[in-house]
Amino acid sequence: MRSFMLDHAHRLAALVQSMLKERKASLSATMNVTITAHHPAASGDADQHSFTFRVRQGRRSVTQTVSVRTARVLAQELADRTALDAMMRAIAAAPAADYDTLVGTRYADT
DSSP, rough: OHHHHHHHHHHHHHHHHHHHHHHHHHHHEEEEEEEEEEEEEEOGGGGGGGEEEEEETTTEEEEEEEEEHHHHHHHHHSOOOHHHEEEEEEEESGGGGGHHTTTTTTEEEO
């Protein structure tokens, strides 16, 4: 029984160590954001037009959606020079006729 508990403790310690190493790597990794699509709002409201984007940092990848209205607010409020900030500023500044050109655009931390 004692050897089973020691083996379990060693595996748990190795798992925690691995998770800490991955966390440290993801914190120091550069963030990349890519706009993957845009969709008009069902209501036709231009401010509710949405953009789907993928955020990659280290081994992590997350897909999210933001409306034009939210992007405008964030573009005014965010002062960092991250990939996410750059994307928000690009969406906020783009005229509706240029939304197609934003799809596929990749932003990286500066």
